[in-house]
Amino acid sequence: NAGVTQTPKFRVLKTGQSMTLLCAQDMNHEYMYWYRQDPGMGLRLIHYSVGEGTTAKGEVPDGYNVSRLKKQNFLLGLESAAPSQTSVYFCASSVGPEQYFGPGTRLTVT
């Protein structure tokens, strides 16, 4: 099992550009999450999903959109990137409260 995977690993965007981050899991988990990690601030929840076709806002949802069209995939979109969205993005999945994380995507917005 690959567990939780994320694509891409690194990305540099210019202000105003858009992109989509892909998270995939092969553990048949119902729940999936997107976090951002900034120095000194821990992990903050952006959006999450409790099952295929569902999404919900987390702690810091502004500027992001998500979709969960298939159970194994959870997409995070940035429609118009801003420098404040420079961060490391982690996806996670779970069947219960124990969450398993992907390797992360380092995004820089210039």
Place this chain on the structure above:
Amino acid sequence: GENVEQHPSTLSVQEGDSAVIKCTYSDSASNYFPWYKQELGKRPQLIIDIRSNVGEKKDQRIAVTLNKTAKHFSLHITETQPEDSAVYFCAASTGGNKLVFGAGTILRVKS
């Protein structure tokens, strides 16, 4: 909503000494408290967790204690080794499988 505070932000110990990291939470309904270890450039990994119906849990050199009355929980690492050097995060869940994380503690084990 839930708020989790974590102390200290950095901790340096000599190899072989013990390390203790403390977290407090605000929502008395929280019932699940995991600890994650994150090595430099890697993903967070679950190392131990505790539920609200248990006061203490141990796994080899690591243990977690929970005081529901005071709303705080702690991670204890004994006989620290250089490979314990990492960032440690506590978290709390009020249900629905969502976690609120503390800001993290950088642990340095000096050999």
